[in-house]
Amino acid sequence: MNAPLLDVQGLTLHRGSIRILDDVSLTLGRGETLALVGESGAGKSTIAVALMGLIASGGVRIEGRARFDDVPDLMTLNEKGWSKLRGRRLSMVFQDAGSALNPCYTVGSQLASVLRRNLGLSRAAARSRAVELLESVGINDAAARLSAYPHQLSGGMQQRVMVAIALACNPDLLFADEPTSALDVTIQAQIIRLILDETRAHGASCIFVLHDLALASQCCNRIVVLYAGQVMEAGPCDTVLDRPRHPYTRLLKSCVLEIGTKELNPPEGGVPGYDAMPRGCRFASRCPQATARCADERPPLVEVEGRALACWNPG
Amino acid sequence: MLAQSAGRIVQTIVVLLIVSGASFSLLKLAPGDPVMLMLGAEFSQESYDSLQHDLGLDRPVLVQYLTWLGNFVTGDWGTSYVSRTDIFTVVVKEALPVTLTLTACSIVLAVAVGVPLGVLSAVRKDSVWDTGVAVFALTGTAFPSFFLGIVLIWLLAVQLGAFPVMGFVAPWDDFRTGMYHMVLPALTLSTYFIGMIVRVTRASLVEVLDQPYIAAARARGEPGWRVVWVHGVRNIAMPVVTMIGLQLGGILQGAVLTETVFSLPGIGQMLTGAVLGREYTLVQAGVMLTATLFIVVNMIVDLSYPLLDPRLRPR
């Protein structure tokens, strides 16, 4: 089956007169992992949230199409349609597991409710499956942990629980929204490993939202580089990161600190406010290669040297 | 946590002692000489002295206070100077149950009506419903309850003849008739609290619905109503109970007025009658009882917090 699992075309998110996301397109095949990278505020999380149908409705308008497997367009689903997909075929691991778990219910009851609701398991069956799931994500003494409250667990364990809940029903697509930003460095690696192993074992695809390029390069097949809601460059991870053609990707790569180098050259400037965006490429104001054309005319996303690139003056 | 509870109990006892001292002074400060009141129009110095000695009113004030306190704690609240009946029976066995029934019914009614309205308001924030409920809540809290009672009597009892105008029937004697007589008074008393509960519910729920664990619950495929009622409402239990605790004073206050309007023989009516009839021992007993109830219930509310929020329980 060569048809991609997820095919997003022209996703644009308007809030009032601002475009938070501007014509975002990406594809994802089965079993692949994709990294969405960019600075804070670039819209990476927004894409994930939008693709789960969780955008709060007030004052927001979404254009574009997102085909997921046999669902022709996610953006046209109503609440009923979404509830069939969420938790079962689409799921999400959140950044801060501590606040993503309901503090008033035990970890076990939150896990079990997902199993009973989406898979129709009985109370006893759900309980034993919950124990299995917790063990599979590396939580020792799983049976006892079922009756723990979220605040009684460490950050790493909370995140493991989140992963268990997200994968409980064997989804086809898992979103991981900065799953390790709130954790210690040593735990980060474990959690990423866990997510990768589990998704591979279940044959699921995964979209990681990250701001850490190094992490992206280590764990993903494909990458999409986002700046202020626009896709700058996208393609296989190795291709894009080894030989970046887009000035922004190059900039990001140069920022990755390496142990041993003695120079720190941070780039200038920051993301402009959304009301001050140029009509064309939004990176124009900071781009070392920018020409007059860049701010006025948006470069199309074209296939160049094995990756998709949106730039008038690639390097 | 045990130390905390112990500290709280000590605080409570000290406050009760201060209140008892104040209540005792109330009696002493009240105009009129109780001995003269009992003796009537003409009396001799000897009968005055002997009665004063019998009543223990010739002993030092501190001794009188301690005696009174001792008596109070053991349930000997004296006899009314004028009517010569045992105060304890009048207050606790006859008046208190009436007031408690009224209060309980009103709280139940207020929660049963207020919480759903608050939820509706929060879920449909800023809509017509929200504004409508807000107006209703505001009117409810501002409207003078004794006038509301009269309006309800006029409307439902006099005009429509649907409910009795006044009187109390003990629900434990005859549940149906008892409740029937409780409808108008409970409605009157609860209106203020429906307003307060609506506000607290709405404000807390709006905050709660913004939390990551709500989005996470939706991401797991929980249906909308469950997200609100199981995940959301469970987390507002504490603010609502706090509000009820804070408003207990207001509930008692309202009970005084409601009892007068509907001629319910509760503590409120007893208290007003005592003030008018210059029966100061009765006033003192009523004041002391009210304060004790109020303080004790507040303490119970405080101690119940760990039950409501698992994060407050000892690890």
Place this chain on the structure above:
Amino acid sequence: MAAVGPTTANAAAPPANGKPIRAKSMLRRRPFFSLALVITLGFLLCAVFAPQLTPFDPTAQSIDAMMMPPGGAHILGTDSYGQDILSRIIYGARYALLIGIVSVALGAAGGLFLGVAAGLASGWAEWVLMRVIDSILALPSLILAVAFIAILGQGVDKVIIAVSLSLVGPFARTVRSDVLQVKVQLFVEAAGLMSIPRMTVIRRHILPNVLFPLFVQVTVRVSEAILVSSSLSFLGIGVTPPTPDWGLMIAEGRGFVSFAAWMSGMPGLALALLLIALSIIGDGVREEFDPKLRSDR
């Protein structure tokens, strides 16, 4: 809208030119608010100009004109003594607002004193003062007022005293918590402050941060004061007849509800209207100027 009050970082001075701007935008955003202001103003005018406005003497009894329904010479009817209800309602506004405003002012003053003392105290003194405040707060304001009336007796002046005393507790509680918030910030900010005399510290730093929220509380509690005093009169232990007090009028009309509903209805509506208007104003002021809406009332 920027939060104002002790929780902001620069707690030193109250907002200077923030206020008029906020007031204007507040009026624009809340239509009910302007209406409430107009209504309250109307009652205030009634209170001030009562003698000029009333068609009849509010306490003039008349056997011929007893219990007349609204209409004709007596626009709102008469009561069981033949007194004109409209005139009594207009004078009632005077009594309600007088008692309400004066009681709140006195109660706030008392609460300010007690609250600042409790807030600045430390160690045993603080603990004891807190228990004292707790015990005052142990009784709801109406019941406390009833207790005071028992000692003082009835009458307008006694009602004012009783209501003021019953409000001292709630005011003291909010003042104390505001003082505590400022106290903490000062200590965080300052080794430098230690050489400044205490009264200056109080005057320059603590009071401005306490007076502003206190003013907000005062606006909110005027309606409570009016409610308590009307309740006292309704119960028959407040002002004495024939004083034109709304609570008293409602009580007097109670027995006649089945055939002369206007006797209770008219003063009741007046009371409800004023209380609702004051509530809207109080809420509006509180929402604008209180940092957290869920602070204790």
